[in-house]
Amino acid sequence: MTGKVFGLGLGPGDPELVTVKVVRLINTAPVIAYPRTQHGESFVREIAKPYVPSSAIELPLDTPMAIDTAVAQAKYDEHAELIAAHLDAGRDVALLCEGDPFLFGSFMYLYDRLADRYEVEVVPGVSSITACAAAAGLPLCSREDILTVLPGTLPEEVLERELTQTSSAVIMKVGRHLPKIRRVIEKLGCTGGATYVERALNPGQRVVPLARLTDEVAPYFSVILVFRDTD
Numbered sequence: 001m002t003g004k005v006f007g008l009g010l011g012p013g014d015p016e017l018v019t020v021k022v023v024r025l026i027n028t029a030p031v032i033a034y035p036r037t038q039h040g041e042s043f044v045r046e047i048a049k050p051y052v053p054s055s056a057i058e059l060p061l062d063t064p065m066a067i068d069t070a071v072a073q074a075k076y077d078e079h080a081e082l083i084a085a086h087l088d089a090g091r092d093v094a095l096l097c098e099g100d101p102f103l104f105g106s107f108m109y110l111y112d113r114l115a116d117r118y119e120v121e122v123v124p125g126v127s128s129i130t131a132c133a134a135a136a137g138l139p140l141c142s143r144e145d146i147l148t149v150l151p152g153t154l155p156e157e158v159l160e161r162e163l164t165q166t167s168s169a170v171i172m173k174v175g176r177h178l179p180k181i182r183r184v185i186e187k188l189g190c191t192g193g194a195t196y197v198e199r200a201l202n203p204g205q206r207v208v209p210l211a212r213l214t215d216e217v218a219p220y221f222s223v224i225l226v227f228r229d230t231d
Ligand SMILES: C[S@@+](CC[C@H](N)C(=O)[O-])C[C@H]1O[C@@H](n2cnc3c(N)ncnc32)[C@H](O)[C@@H]1O
Pocket: 012, 013, 098, 099, 100, 101, 102, 103, 104, 105, 106, 126, 127, 128, 129, 131, 132, 171, 172, 173, 174, 197, 198, 199, 200, 201, 202, 220, 221, 222, 223
């Protein structure tokens, strides 16, 4: 019998926001795999800390930042085979994912490589989208509002086009794209309805109206919530 892969959403950072099901699966899976940066850090392993049993076999996966290079793709091939070796030996593998596994998660690259060969179960987690809305106290959408999710990495004209067509938007992956995103929001006259959220529901959380944000660059864990006056 081959093992099964569990893609587990660990939520935005607070261990209390990990679901009961994810805790159970972390406790029972013999192998715990998780992405790790080139500096040897793993945010998601930190979230799981209270739940990982000392008996677990740990499989840190050194994960590249860029996904579209041949080097990065080769890395994902390598990770899939590391996981497959455990599955072939009959061991289940719990793969820890920050937020939700199917929302901009590197889990997807492993899912693509494993799901046609092995049984995979995906367990959703609290995403940064809902975490940021909760942190800011800003309801995302209601009635017939349209909510759009945009990566801040998009070209300026695409951001502008998409923002023009929605009632509210969550702009993720802000980072060094902050000046570009701010320019688009200002051009559309939406600065008053925009809120910057950094490290939502984590120590060091910041919620700042975009109009008052003086930073030029944002850290990795940040989003901008935009509410347009569409009435
Ligand atoms: C690669 S995506 C992963 C998203 C994750 N799978 C999810 O469900 O939220 C990383 C982006 O999510 C956003 N993000 C994740 N956690 C966050 C947090 N606690 N506060 C603010 N933004 C966060 C940031 O925009 C970051 O650049």
